[in-house]
Amino acid sequence: QVQLVESGGGLVQAGGSLRLSCAASGRTFSSFHMGWFRQAPGKEREFVAAISRYGGSTYYADAVKGRFTISRDNAKNTVYLQMNSLRPEDTAVYYCAADKSMVVNQYPREYDYWGQGTQVSVSS
DSSP, X not given: OEEEEEEOOEEEETTOOEEXXXXXXXXXXXXXXXXEEEXXXXXXXXXXXXXXXXXXXXXXXXXXXXXXXXXXXTTTTEEEEEEOSOOGGGOEEEEEEEEOSSSOOOSGGGOOEEOOOEEEEEEO
């Protein structure tokens, strides 16, 4: 088991920045690939970014590429999502998730553990 707790969400104006954090406890953090997903009202949960176990590989959705950066600190059992140049369409609940499989995935169904989410709201 691993427990995930997100923090860092909030209300920001368009063009602003936020940094989300996801603290993990339980099993060895470096055993998991980590991902960030988001879900807006009335929409399906969608992939945002993912990072491999030791941070050597990162992946981004086209909608956030060049604006968001995923990183991790295995010594602190934490994964981050730096979000710059935020847009109103980035408004959603953001979730971090842990995946114990062999490859880094972009599909929510592949992830084994989820946090409770943190709200990000971007005003125009």
